[in-house]
Amino acid sequence: MADKPILFSGPMVRALIEGAKTQTRRVITKEAAHDALATFGSDFITLPGNRDLLPVNAEPGDRLWVRERFAVSGIGWGKKPSEAMGGRVHFHADPNHGWHSYWGNWRPSIHMPRWASRLTLNVTEVRVQRLQAISEADAIAEGCRPFFDEDTSQIMKGPNGTEHKMAPLRGPADDFQRLWDGLNDGRGYGWEANPWVAAYRFTVARQNIDAAPAAA
Structure with missing residues (x-):
C-alpha cells in the first residue's frame, strides 16, 4: 500500500464531500505510455512495474490524499505550509470561505501539505481507456447527473396536441462531456480529441490520511 497526493478543483472537492463522486479520470500524457498503449494495449500500463506511466501512480489498496486550494490562519498566518x-x-x-479571505492569499492546491488535507480516497480499481468509452454509470460516479440544456430548447408537443418550448433532457455522459471540456478542452485534451485516460475508482473518507483507516 502506498500513499500519494492528488489534485482536485473546488467543484470536484464539493462532489467528493457530498458523496456524489467516486471516480476520477486523468489524461495520460507521457510519450512512453502512448508507445506502450500502441504496442501492448490498455492493460499493460496498469501492471506492477508499469504504473509509473499512469498520471497518478496508484493501484487498488493505495490511498490518495486530496490537495485543494486552502489558507491557514492562527499560528499559520504568513508562514509557508511546511512551517x-x-x-x-x-x-x-467551502461555501462560506469568503468571510476569512482577508487572512492572506489563498494557496494553490499543489502546495497543500499532507497534514492539511481533509479527504482520503481509497483506490479500489484502476482502468485505462479512451475518454469516450465512459458509460452512463461511470459518468454518474464522476458526479454527473442528467440536466436540461436551455441553450438548445425545442418545441415539444404534449399528449393533447399542445405545444411547449422545452429543452431536451441530456444524460450523465452528456453532463460529463460538458464538464470535461470546461476543464480540458483548452489544454488540447477535449472530448473530441478522445485522449487515453486512467480511470480511478475509490471510496471517500472525510478524514486526514493519517487519521483515516487503511483500506481493507
Whole structure:
C-alpha cells in the first residue's frame, strides 16, 4: 500500500464531500505510455512495474490524499505550509470561505501539505481507456447527473396536441462531456480529441490520511 497526493478543483472537492463522486479520470500524457498503449494495449500500463506511466501512480489498496486550494490562519498566518502546522486550515471549496479571505492569499492546491488535507480516497480499481468509452454509470460516479440544456430548447408537443418550448433532457455522459471540456478542452485534451485516460475508482473518507483507516 502506498500513499500519494492528488489534485482536485473546488467543484470536484464539493462532489467528493457530498458523496456524489467516486471516480476520477486523468489524461495520460507521457510519450512512453502512448508507445506502450500502441504496442501492448490498455492493460499493460496498469501492471506492477508499469504504473509509473499512469498520471497518478496508484493501484487498488493505495490511498490518495486530496490537495485543494486552502489558507491557514492562527499560528499559520504568513508562514509557508511546511512551517504552519498547528494553524487552522480553511478550504476555498467551502461555501462560506469568503468571510476569512482577508487572512492572506489563498494557496494553490499543489502546495497543500499532507497534514492539511481533509479527504482520503481509497483506490479500489484502476482502468485505462479512451475518454469516450465512459458509460452512463461511470459518468454518474464522476458526479454527473442528467440536466436540461436551455441553450438548445425545442418545441415539444404534449399528449393533447399542445405545444411547449422545452429543452431536451441530456444524460450523465452528456453532463460529463460538458464538464470535461470546461476543464480540458483548452489544454488540447477535449472530448473530441478522445485522449487515453486512467480511470480511478475509490471510496471517500472525510478524514486526514493519517487519521483515516487503511483500506481493507
